Amino acid sequence: MQGIGLLGVAAAAAVFILTSFIKVLREYERGVIFTLGRVGRRASGPGLIFLIPLIQVMRKIDMRTIVHDVPSQDVISRDNVSVKVNAVIYFRVIDAVRAVVQVENYIMATSQLAQTTLRSVLGKHDLDEMLQARDKLNKDIQEILDTQTEAWGIKISNVEIKHVDVAESMIRAIARQAEAERERRSKIIIAEGEQQSAAKLAEAAQILATQEGAMQLRYLNSLQVIASDKSNTIVFPFSIDDLAAKFRGQAR
Numbered sequence: 001m002q003g004i005g006l007l008g009v010a011a012a013a014a015v016f017i018l019t020s021f022i023k024v025l026r027e028y029e030r031g032v033i034f035t036l037g038r039v040g041r042r043a044s045g046p047g048l049i050f051l052i053p054l055i056q057v058m059r060k061i062d063m064r065t066i067v068h069d070v071p072s073q074d075v076i077s078r079d080n081v082s083v084k085v086n087a088v089i090y091f092r093v094i095d096a097v098r099a100v101v102q103v104e105n106y107i108m109a110t111s112q113l114a115q116t117t118l119r120s121v122l123g124k125h126d127l128d129e130m131l132q133a134r135d136k137l138n139k140d141i142q143e144i145l146d147t148q149t150e151a152w153g154i155k156i157s158n159v160e161i162k163h164v165d166v167a168e169s170m171i172r173a174i175a176r177q178a179e180a181e182r183e184r185r186s187k188i189i190i191a192e193g194e195q196q197s198a199a200k201l202a203e204a205a206q207i208l209a210t211q212e213g214a215m216q217l218r219y220l221n222s223l224q225v226i227a228s229d230k231s232n233t234i235v236f237p238f239s240i241d242d243l244a245a246k247f248r249g250q251a252r
Contacts, residue, residue, distance in 0.1 A: 023049040023058060030096040031058040043096035061096040065157065066107065070114045072165075081127045084165040089114050089145070095153030103152045110149055114159075117144050130164050137161060 025031055025045035032043050035056050043061065051058060072086040091110055093099045099106045121141050122130060130137065138159045146156040 021051040021053050021056075023051065023060075025049060025060065028062060028064045030061050030063055030093075032061060032096050032100045033058045039097060039101055041097070059100050061093055061099055063093050063096070065090055065092040068107070068111055068114070070111065070118060072163075073115055073119050075119050075122045077122065077127045077130060078124060079126045082167065083127065083130065084163075085118060085122055085130070085161060086163055087114070087118055087141070087159060087161045089156060089160075090158040091145075091149070091154055091156045093153055094155045098151070098153030106152050106154055109152065110145075110154055110156075113148060114141075114145060117141055117148075127166070130161075134161050 023031065025047060027046045030043035030045045031049055033040055033049075033051070033056055035052070044058075049058065068089050068091070070087045070089060072084045075083050075085050077083060089110070093106065103109045118141060121137060121144065125133075125137065138161060141161075142156050142159040145159065149156060
């Protein structure tokens with residue numbers, strides 16, 4: 001019985017050693033191995049990894065793209081409008097050694113940097129730009145984050161602003177502003193139409209003045225248009241002197 005107990009202890013110790021110092025890394029995983037506290041130049045894996053007992057330890061890193069939701073941030077725009085903005089960032093580890101050695105927690109560090117960068121970049125723009133130029137803002141934030149996280153072995157692949165929440169009072173003010181802008185554009189279009197119409201009328205008047213009989217033809221054409229409707233009554237104006245001369249001619 002004592003021999004069986006010793007065999008059990010030995011088996012348990014063997015299993016513990018195997019599970020502690022033989023590691024299997026998946027295709028998307030890499031292992032950063034420390035040998036007596038010193039790290040190698042490159043990460044190991046994927047596949048089967050053997051560690052030297054009591055000498056080597058390994059830190060496992062996931063190399064897949066991480067989707068991180070940036071918490072809602074209070075931002076004051078350049079035109080002094082207070083809004084709440086949240087975003088989502090897509091990033092992945094491209095250098096496992098730097099992600100372990102250069103920063104304590106690369107996910108937390110990237111998240112905090114994204115929050116401060118989001119406030120800094122959006123604070124330089126007006127509210128209209130936040131609502132209408134999101135593609136440009138996304139690109140600007142991505143470039144800044146990518147530059148600053150490069151030293152950590154992190155690649156920022158994409159940044160998307162999800163929501164820009166504006167206070168209810170500001171929504172009403174924006175609606176009034178949009179209505180005023182539409183009315184202004186409408187008046188400009190009407191004024192431009194009247195200007196073009198006046199220019200064409202002046203051009204037509206010049207043509208009629210230079211052509212003999214053109215005004216008379218235009219007059220007759222207008223009468224024809226009016227006479228097409230049977231409900232209209234046409235009155236032809238005559239000079240009193242012309243009418244008196246006509247009657248005197250008939251009396252003779």
